[in-house]
Amino acid sequence: GESVGLHLPTLSVQEGDNSIINCAYSNSASDYFIWYKQESGKGPQFIIDIRSNMDKRQGQRVTVLLNKTVKHLSLQIAATQPGDSAVYFCAALGRGAGSYQLTFGKGTKLSVIP
Amino acid sequence: DVKVTQSSRYLVKRTGEKVFLECVQDMDHENMFWYRQDPGLGLRLIYFSYDVKMKEKGDIPEGYSVSREKKERFSLILESASTNQTSMYLCASSLPGGPYEQYFGPGTRLTVT
Numbered sequence: 001g002e003s004v005g006l007h008l009p010t011l012s013v014q015e016g017d018n019s020i021i022n023c024a025y026s027n028s029a030s031d032y033f034i035w036y037k038q039e040s041g042k043g044p045q046f047i048i049d050i051r052s053n054m055d056k057r058q059g060q061r062v063t064v065l066l067n068k069t070v071k072h073l074s075l076q077i078a079a080t081q082p083g084d085s086a087v088y089f090c091a092a093l094g095r096g097a098g099s100y101q102l103t104f105g106k107g108t109k110l111s112v113i114p
Numbered sequence: 115d116v117k118v119t120q121s122s123r124y125l126v127k128r129t130g131e132k133v134f135l136e137c138v139q140d141m142d143h144e145n146m147f148w149y150r151q152d153p154g155l156g157l158r159l160i161y162f163s164y165d166v167k168m169k170e171k172g173d174i175p176e177g178y179s180v181s182r183e184k185k186e187r188f189s190l191i192l193e194s195a196s197t198n199q200t201s202m203y204l205c206a207s208s209l210p211g212g213p214y215e216q217y218f219g220p221g222t223r224l225t226v227t
Contacts (some may be wrong), residue, residue, distance in 0.1 A: 039176060041206055043118070043218030044157075089156065093214070101172065102216065104149075106156035 004105040012111045019077040023090035039086045068077035085112045116218035126225045133192040137205030144210040146188035151202040195226045
């Protein structure tokens with residue numbers, strides 16, 4: 001099966017700096033990855049996704065990088081703002097229980113220092 | 115915007131009670147999912163459904179069952195609640211083709227005493 005892990009459970013960043021949140025996955029056959037943001041008291045919110053045929057994808061102030069060789073992906077947030085404070089999850093699509101399903105990492109809590 | 119709603123934000127039940135958690139989505143999504151979220155364990159998949167009346171077990175189905183009688187509604191049932199089922203329960207939905215971009219509800223925090 002798939003396992004997904006985040007490198008750091010917490011990350012503190014100064015407002016205006018760039019944030020980098022890292023994630024590792026175990027299944028080399030995983031072909032789809034998502035980043036979610038979860039604010040306190042809310043459900044996870046989709047940020048950005050990437051398929052395995054890509055190395056990089058950019059959104060608004062966010063970039064996801066995928067390194068299939070070392071089975072690693074990262075989320076970069078440019079010019080981090082207080083509203084970016086949340087828990088960030090990566091998820092990988094792998095096969096489990098006979099069907100494809102997303103496996104989620106445990107999350108990195110991002111704190112933005114004003 | 116996709117909207118996924120869950121029947122309760124907070125719920126307190128007693129051990130042994132039968133508990134129903136309801137989830138409704140308004141975007142005509144085929145796929146629906148139930149997760150539980152616990153500190154240090156992340157999101158774990160309980161059950162999912164790719165169509166009406168269809169269900170598949172996730173990673174931790176023991177102690178739970180589900181019902182999908184209508185496309186927009188996916189119910190999670192705790193037949194006999196136990197204290198180890200105290201958790202945050204999250205429902206999600208997605209378009210057909212696979213469990214890709216999933217839209218989550220706000221969650222139900224269930225406490226079993």
